[in-house]
Amino acid sequence: xxxxxxxxxxxxxxxxxxxxxxxxxxxxxxxxxxxxxxxxxxxxxxxxxxxxxxxxxxxxxxxxxxxxxxxxxxxxxxxxxxxxxxxxxxxxxxxxxxxxxxxxxxxxxxxxxxxxxxxxxxxxxxxxxxxxxxxxxxxxxxxxxxxxxxxxxxxxxxxxxxxxxxxxxxxxxxxxxxxxxxxxxxxxxxxxxxxxxxxxxxxxxxxxxxxxxxxxxxxxxxxxxxxxxxxxxxxxxxxxxxxxxxxxxxxxxxxxxxxxxxx
Ligand SMILES: Nc1nc(=O)c2c([nH]1)NC[C@@H]1CN(c3ccc(C(=O)N[C@@H](CCC(=O)O)C(=O)O)cc3)CN21
Ligand SMILES: CC(C)C(=O)C(=O)O
Ligand SMILES: [Mg+2]
Numbered sequence: 275x276x277x278x279x280x281x282x283x284x285x286x287x288x289x290x291x292x293x294x295x296x297x298x299x300x301x302x303x304x305x306x307x308x309x310x311x312x313x314x315x316x317x318x319x320x321x322x323x324x325x326x327x328x329x330x331x332x333x334x335x336x337x338x339x340x341x342x343x344x345x346x347x348x349x350x351x352x353x354x355x356x357x358x359x360x361x362x363x364x365x366x367x368x369x370x371x372x373x374x375x376x377x378x379x380x381x382x383x384x385x386x387x388x389x390x391x392x393x394x395x396x397x398x399x400x401x402x403x404x405x406x407x408x409x410x411x412x413x414x415x416x417x418x419x420x421x422x423x424x425x426x427x428x429x430x431x432x433x434x435x436x437x438x439x440x441x442x443x444x445x446x447x448x449x450x451x452x453x454x455x456x457x458x459x460x461x462x463x464x465x466x467x468x469x470x471x472x473x474x475x476x477x478x479x480x481x482x483x484x485x486x487x488x489x490x491x492x493x494x495x496x497x498x499x500x501x502x503x504x505x506x507x508x509x510x511x512x513x514x515x516x517x518x519x520x521x522x523x524x525x526x527x528x529x530x531x532x533x534x535x536x537x
């Protein structure tokens with residue numbers, strides 16, 4: 275049965291961790307779905323891992339729609355989130371157009387936008403339209419040229435700003451939040467303060483779910499994968515077994531460990 279937002283909320287309330295992987299095509303989506311992931315993210319990380327670009331900035335809306343379509347052909351039960359790519363959120367018109375394309379053509383279930391106060395009015399407009407929205411705070415890959423790939427929220431002022439941004443996004447109508455690369459203690463505090471599920475990546479264990487880039491989970495990423503990721507194919511003999519091991523580790527809270535913490 276197809277996952278609903280309501281089921282994700284029930285899982286968070288019951289403290290059952292939500293397992294999420296990225297996918298960019300039908301085959302990966304099929305095996306992630308078969309392994310039992312609750313959520314598939316069609317991340318703009320596809321610019322780096324699939325296209326071989328240095329950042330996510332070159333990814334177009336057309337690319338996102340194309341990959342979301344492929345993913346949804348391979349996915350049966352997982353809730354599907356699609357990233358709004360760099361600058362497709364330059365104004366309300368372009369945000370609404372991007373959401374329309376990702377939902378109507380891509381067949382996504384939800385869109386994800388990076389940022390805090392800046393995107394509040396967009397979240398409100400999408401929520402009013404009945405479009406499910408996922409926020410994304412902490413390390414923002416679309417801001418890499420100015421901020422780098424660095425842990426966020428390490429000083430008290432930054433931490434307070436992150437919490438305020440999270441609360442502003444919730445008030446505007448986000449239904450889920452991805453929290454990337456923040457100290458575990460801060461992620462725990464933000465999760466406790468919010469009435470919506472928080473999915474972490476490099477945000478420690480005390481959140482409502484985990485997301486990793488599937489290419490990192492399979493050891494496919496050239497060079498060094500982020501510290502917070504793990505190759506689950508090591509010692510296993512199939513992609514399905516690796517994805518199943520990831521889902522199991524998230525569910526039984528053996529992933530992430532202290533070794534995966536940042537900051
Ligand atoms: N393969 C891949 N995995 C990801 O998780 C990922 C992508 N690509 N592309 C889009 C964003 C970018 N992300 C990144 C990329 C690099 C770091 C990184 O180098 N982090 C450092 C820690 C930073 C610090 O300690 O200041 C690390 O050592 O892992 C983190 C997140 C997460 N996303
Ligand atoms: C790193 C995750 C959260 C993401 O936004 C992506 O894969 O693009
Ligand atoms: Mg992204």
